[in-house]
Amino acid sequence: DTAVSQTPKYLVTQMGNDKSIKCEQNLGHDTMYWYKQDSKKFLKIMFSYNNKELIINETVPNRFSPKSPDKAHLNLHINSLELGDSAVYFCASTWLQGGTEAFFGQGTRLTVV
């Protein structure tokens, strides 16, 4: 019974396409994140949602649009994919109050060709 699940695990697509990555958590957490791990292996925060509301949006192109239909789901839609979008994207969830760990999904490896 996976705590944070992402689909798909692998995604290969052509430049210019639009794609979505889905994330669901069954931990009852109120906050969900999207992180990007690029070729340099840094894990960088992209978005943070609390109870379906966007609370943090780092410097991310507006081709990336997160959507949270409810507090257990946070999907990531990417328009007009570019080669530089190739990375591993991780979803995570936690409680908003500081001092708690975040739980991560298995990651989605996106390859844009």
Added chain:
Amino acid sequence: DQQVKQNSPSLSVQEGRISILNCDYTNSMFDYFLWYKKYPAEGPTFLISISSIKDKNEDGRFTVFLNKSAKHLSLHIVPSQPGDSAVYFCAASASGNTPLVFGKGTRLSVIA
């Protein structure tokens, strides 16, 4: 601007010996620190954490030390086991609504 730095990209240790992974941070607002372990093709998994009100936290073979004045923390694994081979990420957050800020990771190889 790296707020959390892991300056050693890799570390090799013999089985049974101690592994020491280091992490430095620059943001004095950080008050909660965590270590995550990551295997290939998996997401990071939480290992151990420490609050800024403590200087040590121990959980089995894993101990995290925090030196606030030096803005430095370290993870000690003793004894090291081959199954500990993974990438270890240091992370930090500030009180309230702040997501974790990660270091670049250190790849630990435990040699049998």
